[in-house]
Amino acid sequence: MTDKIKTLKTREYEVCGPIGALLLLFLIPGTLFYLLLTCNTEDASMLSVPGPLPPLETLWDSTAVTIVLVWFSLQAVLYVLPLGTVVEGIPLKDNTRLKYKINAFHAMVVSFLLAGLALALGMPLSYVYDHFLQLAVGAGFLGLALSIFMYVKALTALESALAPGGNSGNPIYDFFMGHELNPRIGSFDLKYFCELRPGLIGWCLINLCFLVKEIELRGSASLSMILVCVFQAIYVMDALWNEEAILTTMNIFYEGFGFYLAFGDLCWIPFTYSLQAYFLVSHPQELGTLAAVGILLLNTVGYIIFRGSNSQKNAFRRNPSDPRVAGFETIPTATGKRLLVSGWWGMVRHPNYLGDLIMALAWCLPCGYTHILPYFYVIYFTVHLIHREARDEHQCMKKYGLAWQEYCKRVPYRIFPYIY
Numbered sequence: 001m002t003d004k005i006k007t008l009k010t011r012e013y014e015v016c017g018p019i020g021a022l023l024l025l026f027l028i029p030g031t032l033f034y035l036l037l038t039c040n041t042e043d044a045s046m047l048s049v050p051g052p053l054p055p056l057e058t059l060w061d062s063t064a065v066t067i068v069l070v071w072f073s074l075q076a077v078l079y080v081l082p083l084g085t086v087v088e089g090i091p092l093k094d095n096t097r098l099k100y101k102i103n104a105f106h107a108m109v110v111s112f113l114l115a116g117l118a119l120a121l122g123m124p125l126s127y128v129y130d131h132f133l134q135l136a137v138g139a140g141f142l143g144l145a146l147s148i149f150m151y152v153k154a155l156t157a158l159e160s161a162l163a164p165g166g167n168s169g170n171p172i173y174d175f176f177m178g179h180e181l182n183p184r185i186g187s188f189d190l191k192y193f194c195e196l197r198p199g200l201i202g203w204c205l206i207n208l209c210f211l212v213k214e215i216e217l218r219g220s221a222s223l224s225m226i227l228v229c230v231f232q233a234i235y236v237m238d239a240l241w242n243e244e245a246i247l248t249t250m251n252i253f254y255e256g257f258g259f260y261l262a263f264g265d266l267c268w269i270p271f272t273y274s275l276q277a278y279f280l281v282s283h284p285q286e287l288g289t290l291a292a293v294g295i296l297l298l299n300t301v302g303y304i305i306f307r308g309s310n311s312q313k314n315a316f317r318r319n320p321s322d323p324r325v326a327g328f329e330t331i332p333t334a335t336g337k338r339l340l341v342s343g344w345w346g347m348v349r350h351p352n353y354l355g356d357l358i359m360a361l362a363w364c365l366p367c368g369y370t371h372i373l374p375y376f377y378v379i380y381f382t383v384h385l386i387h388r389e390a391r392d393e394h395q396c397m398k399k400y401g402l403a404w405q406e407y408c409k410r411v412p413y414r415i416f417p418y419i420y
């Protein structure tokens with residue numbers, strides 16, 4: 001067993017290997033700052049050449065950095081508080097299971113109560129809009145510092161604790177992909193903590209601050225802003241309410257915790273996913289009632305597919321005789337696990353991605369049709385999920401072989417019915 005564990009090296013590179021990883025180390029933060037800088041201009045046009053960078057000394061703001069650190073620490077305290085329940089993750093390579101705290105929803109409720117208190121006390125929440133770039137710089141450095149810490153920590157970790165996707169021996173590649181699978185300090189799981197809390201809850205609070213800024217500027221919140229904030233808050237609440245479901249996702253059982261996830265969780269998610277609300281503050285849009293109802297319906301359809309398919313799979317993986325999935329048609333595999341071929345998973349091979357993408361479009365539409373910039377999210381997310389789907393297919397083909405081929409024959413489309 002030990003020898004087997006020792007040979008679990010990364011054999012297939014993703015992101016075009018170390019060169020791709022090196023490029024992405026610059027491209028990801030570069031794209032983020034390009035988006036924020038462009039959004040700040042009057043025409044917010046992605047087609048025009050970006051203006052000169054603001055002076056570097058204006059980007060580093062000690063108050064903004066302190067706010068980021070206080071926010072991160074507050075979430076860490078809420079995570080360790082004896083609130084919520086504890087569950088076990090899926091078995092690791094050595095057949096042990098880690099324990100995980102389930103209390104992210106509590107953390108969100110407490111965070112919003114604190115934000116409400118700050119508002120009642122007259123604290124200037126619109127600071128977040130006015131110093132968005134500086135806050136993003138602070139969060140970016142935190143993500144970078146955490147990934148450096150994680151990589152150094154992984155150098156002394158047991159071979160069996162390393163991530164199959166980030167154990168190539170190339171330091172740049174492993175730093176980017178994440179060298180250790182589940183880095184922990186005591187029982188504090190750094191990857192699990194960062195996945196849902198500081199970034200996702202932060203994203204919702206950033207939206208709230210933009211809504212406050214809009215009211216300050218125009219006396220009331222626009223319908224577009226309300227729709228964006230409500231849709232995204234529902235999405236985040238859903239993720240936190242179903243926190244346990246994250247334990248069976250690729251991010252937890254396969255990917256290490258490196259720059260890709262640390263920067264992604266702490267900086268990319270809160271500062272690019274809130275781009276629509278950021279855009280709406282400076283580029284107000286008129287949204288008619290009929291258009292709003294249409295967008296609401298679109299988001300509802302997306303949510304039903306997203307939640308329905310994720311719940312069916314989770315119920316099935318936890319207990320195949322669960323009454324919600326017991327009557328479904330399945331394909332047996334050589335591993336003993338079965339694959340669903342009816343219900344949502346009989347429509348396309350990744351119905352949860354389809355639902356997610358429909359919602360992504362509904363979040364961009366309130367920003368009108370004059371700019372591409374607020375549509376960045378749905379464009380990026382489509383590329384991201386198509387790439388993610390291809391990675392998952394590759395893993396499933398390795399895991400299930402002939403049974404997976406049979407599933408692909410029975411359910412020929414990957415994400416979009418009759419298209420892809």
Ligand code: NDP
Pocket residue numbers: 248249250251306310313316317337338339340341345349350352353356388392395396
């Ligand atoms: P999935 O939850 O889709 O999990 C894929 C796994 O499901 C496969 O590896 C396989 O694992 C199992 N599976 C696949 N087909 C079947 C089937 N027919 N029957 C039973 N099991 C099957 O992957 P993700 O972790 O990528 O996504 C989880 C959710 O998170 C999605 O809704 C996605 O849209 C969302 N997401 C959101 C992101 C964001 O930034 N907002 C980013 C990434 C994801 P096994 O057989 O081993 O159980």
